[in-house]
Amino acid sequence: MKHMVKTGARLLHDALISEGIKIVFGVPGSDVLPFYDEMYQSKKIKHFLFRHEQASVHAADGFFRASGQLAVSMSTSGPGATNQITGIATAYADSVPLIAINMNINREDLGKSVFQEVDIISLTKPITKKNFLVMKASDFPSVVSEAVAVAMTIPRGPVLINIPKDVFAEKAVEIKPVAKAIIENQFPLQNQSIIKKAFKWLSESERPVFLVGEGLIASEQVALFCKLAKKMQVPVATTVSGVGVFSENHKLSLQVAGVLGTPYANSAIQESDLLLVLGASLESRTTANTSSFAKKAKIIHVDIDAKQCGKFVSASLCISDDIENFLIQLNNYLSKNPFKVRNKWLKSIEQWKINCPISYSAAKELIKPQELIEELNKLAPEAKIFAGNGQHKYWVMRHFTFKKPRQFNVSSRFGCMGFAFPGAMGAKIAKPKDTVIAVLGDGDFQVNIQELATVVENKIDLKIIVINNHTLGAVYQHQHFDYDNHFFGTYYNLDLNFAKVAETYGLNSMRITKPNEIKPALQTMLKSKSPFLLEVLIPKNEYLLPKISVSDSLDKASCLIDLSLKADKTA
Missing domain, CATH: 3.40.50.1220 (TPP-binding domain)
Incomplete structure (x- = not known):
């Protein structure tokens, strides 16, 4: 049998296809363009262009949570690679498998501190199950096969593949792994x-x-x-x-x-x-x-x-x-x-x-977030919810009735602001027929607000609720109860209208301030056939109670x- 000679870029492309990976969330740079050209020519991998690399990793995270299938976050070298780190750490903390791929300088320049060089292998070693520095094009089939097996073996987690840019141009004979890599469980069964x-x-x-x-x-x-x-x-x-x-x-x-x-x-x-x-x-x-x-x-x-x-x-x-x-x-x-x-x-x-x-006192003039979530539960009881990090995460957890695993999705053990919005995007891409709702605080939303462009550009029918109290609410609450109301560095003086921001990006949107607006606004959002952002204003002194210290x-x-x-x- 005659083996085909392929470039490293083509070998990586084909290895991903062979492992069933057909989704890439990426932010390209010049170093990664040989691989992008392979995607352009083959049309076998669906690519979603993100605005920030962190968000691309969170999208791969959400994609797995919704589908149980792997996706790739891809970036270039230097800052592109380091921008992925928060997303990788989030996935590692919650044992979510994904493949992060990024670039490096030419092999002969490694260790010489040239433009955009960073030792991403050392930086990510504590937050990946395994990482690979690919020094030969011929290694791509075996590296990708092992990366998938490691990521998917329980306890699951992210794997990183770092590629010196000249490896993409190198030609090699394609030698596929004889068998799928199998990682034996390292923990013995109990007697x-x-x-x-x-x-x-x-x-x-x-x-x-x-x-x-x-x-x-x-x-x-x-x-x-x-x-x-x-x-x-x-x-x-x-x-x-x-x-x-x-x-x-x-x-x-x-x-x-x-x-x-x-x-x-x-x-x-x-x-x-x-x-x-x-x-x-x-x-x-x-x-x-x-x-x-x-x-x-x-x-x-x-x-x-x-x-x-x-x-x-x-x-x-x-x-x-x-x-x-x-x-x-x-x-x-x-x-x-x-x-x-x-x-x-x-x-x-x-x-x-x-x-x-778990109870709360209703209000006639001001919106209670608890009431908002309870109404959402009545109108969309089967929805997949991605909740950001902050008070809103726990309001959702307490006042929405969850009936299935992976219906409630959060950065549980890393507490990452900015996860939920792109995570929900990945979930909606994975399951386009499911109702997927991102419930965010105003602080959390602004970490990756730029991905509104990605939502509109790709027609991702995501529903977004922004609970806006003009503060970093959980920290503001901490200052109230434990620091004698010494509020410092936690209040946003700018009254940013997120509904109008969303409208500028091209989303349908609405802003509400009164309790009687909750139900009709949610109904309008849920009936919309396109991306929709609902901004809900609540008072800054609406605290999450009861709560104790660890x-x-x-x-x-x-x-x-x-x-x-x-x-x-x-x-």
């Missing part, structure tokens, strides 16, 4: 005696709670988990990353636990005698002060990454196992060992939900501060 102990503890418990996170979504075993939780009648709380894993309209749902979670989720965890943690990191936003977290419970922590167990909170039992394997074995165990329903425990939780709901006991954000509401220990 059967440990798993049997976990099942025994579950059976003996009187007040069990499941706490689940992103790892369960990644395992693709959400349906099996939900089946088991309902069969066992065990209440389910989630981390922020796990929102939607268990439908929040089900009676067993506790919604989100943690410093900004529901009081009844926190009460259940603090009063539980058995806490089964599946694919969740027990960091401070979930646990608050670790010294007082779930002190009455045996904690069983199941995660494919053994390093997660005991990282923040000591576990009674660590199971470094694939979640699918654990759930299958739990299902088999339950088929032979009936699990009794803890009726008194469930009644206690039901009472907490009645006594300690140094507080989780009891402080629960129903347990009233001792009469404590659970019946004779459950």
Whole structure:
């Protein structure tokens, strides 16, 4: 068989096609043009021109969250490559796979500090699963194959490919990988005696709670988990990353636990005698002060990454196992060992939900963001929501009822302002028939506001809600409660009309200020067949409550501060 000789640019192009990657979000420079010319000639890769490289990475992130498929963020050398770093770090923190490709100077000039040289390999090593410096054109097929395998192996994450520009011009024989690269799971499965102990503890418990996170979504075993939780009648709380894993309209749902979670989720965890943690990191936003977290419970922590167990909170039992394997074995165990329903425990939780709901005071003249989100939930209950970083993220989390995994999308563990808008763009590109809504604060929106041009240019039918309080609201709130109202550096004096800005870019838009405008404005937005921006003005002193510090006991954000509401220990 005769092997074809191709340029490095062509080899990269064909390797991506071979791996099923057909979407590139990019901001080109002269160094990357050989690859762009290959895309121009082949017409096999769809390219979306972004205005900033950070946004292009977030779009690839959102594309995967919506579709489960990889996309590429592509940039040039120097500042183009460094502009990708925030997006890469965001994906790494939330275990989202994507391929970031960027350029470098000619091979012979590496290390000589010539124009636009930067050691992007060293800079991104802590925030990628793996990165590659491609020094030979012939390496492209094997590098791309391995990059895809590494990115998609649980725990997933971003991979970077850096290319000296002269490698694109180099010609080489195309030698395709003999077989797809397979990355073996680096974490051994737990032995059967440990798993049997976990099942025994579950059976003996009187007040069990499941706490689940992103790892369960990644395992693709959400349906099996939900089946088991309902069969066992065990209440389910989630981390922020796990929102939607268990439908929040089900009676067993506790919604989100943690410093900004529901009081009844926190009460259940603090009063539980058995806490089964599946694919969740027990960091401070979930646990608050670790010294007082779930002190009455045996904690069983199941995660494919053994390093997660005991990282923040000591576990009674660590199971470094694939979640699918654990759930299958739990299902088999339950088929032979009936699990009794803890009726008194469930009644206690039901009472907490009645006594300690998330509530707010309505206003006649001013828009309440909580009311806005509740109305959005009524009108678009199946929408995929991408929420920015700030108070608005938690208003969405608390007042929208999420019923599916990946319905609520945020930069959970990196807290990145600027993620949600381009992330939602990537999701809408991946799933054009789905309703995708970006809910942003005015501060968050301005990080990547320039991508309005990308939305219009590519006719991306995205719905955008900008909640405008003229402040960096979460920080402003912090100054109010913890710094004696010393407001400094958090208030925008310029009354920027985002509806008019959007109109200038070519979007349909609307600005509202009164509660009676909420429903008709949302209806107009949702009925629009083209991109639409709705700006919603709220007062700057609308605070996110209840909220506690990560140094507080989780009891402080629960129903347990009233001792009469404590659970019946004779459950």
